Amino acid sequence: MLPTYKHEPFTDFTVEENRIVFEKALRFVENNLGKEYPLIVGGERIKTEEKIISINPSNKEEVIGTVSKANQEIAEQAIQAADQAFQTWRKVNPEERANILIRAAALIRRRKHEFSAWLAKEAGKPWKDADADTAEAIDFLEYYARQMIALKDGKEITSRIGEQNRYIYTPTGVCITISPWNFAFAIMAGTTVAPIVTGNTVLLKPASTTPIVAYKFVEILEEAGLPKGVVNYIPGSGAEVGDYLVDHPKTSLITFTGSRDVGVRLYERAAKVHPGQDHLKRVIVEMGGKDTVVVDSEADLDLAAESIVASAFGFSGQKCSAGSRAVVHQDVYDEVLAKVVELTKVLSVGEPKTQDMYMGPVVDKDAFDKIMSYVKIGNEEGRLMTGGQGDDTKGFFIQPTVFADLDPKSRIMQEEIFGPVVAFSKANDFDHAIEIANNTEYGLTGAVITRNRTHIEKGKRDFHVGNLYFNRNCTGAIVGYHPFGGFKMSGTDSKAGGPDYLALHMQAKTVSEMY
Numbered sequence: 001m002l003p004t005y006k007h008e009p010f011t012d013f014t015v016e017e018n019r020i021v022f023e024k025a026l027r028f029v030e031n032n033l034g035k036e037y038p039l040i041v042g043g044e045r046i047k048t049e050e051k052i053i054s055i056n057p058s059n060k061e062e063v064i065g066t067v068s069k070a071n072q073e074i075a076e077q078a079i080q081a082a083d084q085a086f087q088t089w090r091k092v093n094p095e096e097r098a099n100i101l102i103r104a105a106a107l108i109r110r111r112k113h114e115f116s117a118w119l120a121k122e123a124g125k126p127w128k129d130a131d132a133d134t135a136e137a138i139d140f141l142e143y144y145a146r147q148m149i150a151l152k153d154g155k156e157i158t159s160r161i162g163e164q165n166r167y168i169y170t171p172t173g174v175c176i177t178i179s180p181w182n183f184a185f186a187i188m189a190g191t192t193v194a195p196i197v198t199g200n201t202v203l204l205k206p207a208s209t210t211p212i213v214a215y216k217f218v219e220i221l222e223e224a225g226l227p228k229g230v231v232n233y234i235p236g237s238g239a240e241v242g243d244y245l246v247d248h249p250k251t252s253l254i255t256f257t258g259s260r261d262v263g264v265r266l267y268e269r270a271a272k273v274h275p276g277q278d279h280l281k282r283v284i285v286e287m288g289g290k291d292t293v294v295v296d297s298e299a300d301l302d303l304a305a306e307s308i309v310a311s312a313f314g315f316s317g318q319k320c321s322a323g324s325r326a327v328v329h330q331d332v333y334d335e336v337l338a339k340v341v342e343l344t345k346v347l348s349v350g351e352p353k354t355q356d357m358y359m360g361p362v363v364d365k366d367a368f369d370k371i372m373s374y375v376k377i378g379n380e381e382g383r384l385m386t387g388g389q390g391d392d393t394k395g396f397f398i399q400p401t402v403f404a405d406l407d408p409k410s411r412i413m414q415e416e417i418f419g420p421v422v423a424f425s426k427a428n429d430f431d432h433a434i435e436i437a438n439n440t441e442y443g444l445t446g447a448v449i450t451r452n453r454t455h456i457e458k459g460k461r462d463f464h465v466g467n468l469y470f471n472r473n474c475t476g477a478i479v480g481y482h483p484f485g486g487f488k489m490s491g492t493d494s495k496a497g498g499p500d501y502l503a504l505h506m507q508a509k510t511v512s513e514m515y
Contacts, residue, residue: 002102005146007478008109008135013127013355022127022355025113029121037067037215039074039235042081043228046074052208052235057124057361058351058395064122065212070236072244075203078232082174082201083250085229090171090199094152097197098145104193104224105141108134108217115185118213123184124360124395126352129315132476136186137217139479140497141193147502148197157510164513169506171199172282173252176245178238178266180257181363182318184210189217190479190496191255191284192231196221198505200253202231203245207258209363211235238262246270249277253505255284257320260416260442260489263287284504286484286491288320288416289444291474292437294459295336296430296450297329303471304328304449305339310473311447312422313347313400316359318367320490321445321467321475325413326424327436333426337404340422341385344400351395361396362419368396371419374412378403381410382423408436416442430455438464443487447474466493 011018038045048068056062070078089097108115112134119130154168175195179188188206195202206214218233234241246254246269256266263285270281293311295304311323328336349359362368372390378401379388387401400420406413412423427433430452437446446465450456456470466486467477477484483498485491495501 002098002146002149005143005480007480008138008142010128010135011113011131013131019355022113022117025117026120026353028114029117033065033121034063035065037065037212039068039070040218040233041074041078042085042232048074052211054122054210054212056121056395057363060395067211067215067235070234070241072240075234075236075241075244078203078234079174079245079248079250081229082203082232085227086171086173086201089201089227089230092199094148094197094199097199098148100221100224100226101141101145101193101197104220105138105145107220107223108138108141112138115213115216118216119185120352122210122212123181124352124363125315126357126360127355130352133183133186136183136479137189140186140190143480143497144190144194144197144502147499151502162515164515166511168509168511169198169503170509172505172507173200173279174250175200175202175253175255175505176251177202177204178242178254178256178258179204179206179214181207181210182315182320184213185217187257188214191257192217194502195253195255195505196226196230198502200505201229204231204233205242205245206235208235243269247272247274249274251281252279253282253284257286258288260287263491264489282504284492284494286320286486286494286496287489288418288442289322289486289490290325290414290416290440290442291321291323291445291465292325292327293323293447293449293474294427294433294437294463295326295328295332296433296448296452296455297331298452298455299332299449300451300471301332301336301339304336305343307447307449307473308336308340308422309343309347311475313344313359313420314475316362316398317420317422318362318418319475321477322418323445323447323474324417324422325437326422327427327433328424329430329433330426330428333424337385337424341402344386344402347400349397349399359400359420362398364396365392367419368392368398371398371417371421374415374417374419374421375401378412378421378423381412382406387420408439414440430458434459434462438462441489444490445469445474445486447472464488466490466495
């Protein structure tokens with residue numbers, strides 16, 4: 001019996017000992033930059049001529065590593081290897097599958113700061129964000145291991161006299177995991193091990209901007225005892241490799257985290273039945289958000305300002321849960337706006353070499369250009385209060401930016417920016433604030449800051465998001481505490497890190513025997 005799940009604690013970097021250990025981990029990573037990494041198919045290392053180059057977004061001249069790039073031929077080899085491995089892996093005792101995750105979590109825990117240092121370099125994450133990313137990866141492994149043991153015998157159903165009925169779960173097949181760069185460890189790990197622990201096999205296609213940390217995670221799974229072919233590491237082009245795998249008749253499950261446009265496209269492609277396919281594919285997609293912090297007139301205004309800043313600018317706003325909209329009651333609008341501007345102006349921005357750097361870079365040139373184009377739009381649609389500057393001479397740095405007086409239907413109030421930009425809009429009353437909060441096509445996270453109990457109850461009913469928080473920021477979901485997934489065009493509300501998530505990767509089977 002496994003001990004009760006407990007959330008992996010965050011590191012306090014104000015403690016000198018912790019700071020020194022992390023600095024040592026950073027030096028270790030810096031001494032191991034620039035290496036080449038192969039593909040992993042059926043346990044075999046494969047090198048290709050075409051490469052993916054991972055660079056440090058804080059320093060464009062620094063190469064994190066070079067990864068072989070998969071093509072369709074290798075993708076086919078990988079899916080055949082995964083299909084072959086599935087025939088035996090699906091029969092492995094669920095407790096043994098869970099134990100592999102527990103061993104992997106223990107291995108990561110011993111190298112926790114090293115993995116966080118890789119995230120600081122490859123994803124540009126400040127220490128606190130990198131540490132939380134690694135902790136969440138450990139949480140996913142620990143939590144899903146325990147969830148699998150809880151589900152291994154199925155769910156209780158009723159039997160009649162002379163009849164025994166069982167309701168059990170069985171693996172689905174080959175899973176394609178397409179993971180994002182913003183939580184390059186946590187989401188990548190969670191969406192890889194959930195299908196593995198439920199008895200499926202995986203083709204992991206990590207984001208091309210952050211493939212190194214994914215490779216190192218696959219090494220951890222191998223060290224923990226995962227058999228060959230159960231996970232296959234195949235970074236490559238979405239158009240060439242991603243589409244090929246999504247369309248493949250042997251694919252049973254697709255799990256994707258990323259943009260709305262790509263997620264909708266994958267969802268549509270997966271619906272088509274191809275020659276040789278004898279099943280309908282399951283799709284789990286998380287596609288982003290346009291998330292709102294609502295501030296009521298009866299709110300702690302300092303808490304409101306702190307919640308808006310944390311929601312908007314944590315990891316440079318590069319979270320699907322980021323609070324990129326603040327909808328504030330007209331009676332407290334000016335005061336909350338002034339407090340947010342004051343807090344924002346003192347935020348530090350730069351390469352995360354020290355623990356006190358609040359914001360690092362955005363992930364790459366494309367992200368930088370997109371965000372700066374929205375800053376230009378914001379200058380046309382609203383009133384710039386602070387920020388608005390970007391510098392991509394060395395890395396991709398953008399100052400935290402606050403726009404005021406936005407029309408609720410304006411573009412920067414409606415479109416996902418995925419950067420350090422927050423837009424303020426004024427509400428006439430609480431009902432109006434909830435109406436504005438619901439006026440986008442997304443429904444991922446939201447926060448309400450209020451002391452009014454009636455308004456809290458109304459928010460619970462009427463604020464249409466998958467993760468709703470009161471009197472705190474709208475980011476920072478913890479595995480097992482805040483199951484995560486959104487409504488509307490934010491995805492399939494799959495609730496990662498929750499009690500229903502693993503069942504999405506399995507098929508329920510009813511077995512009835514007459515005596």
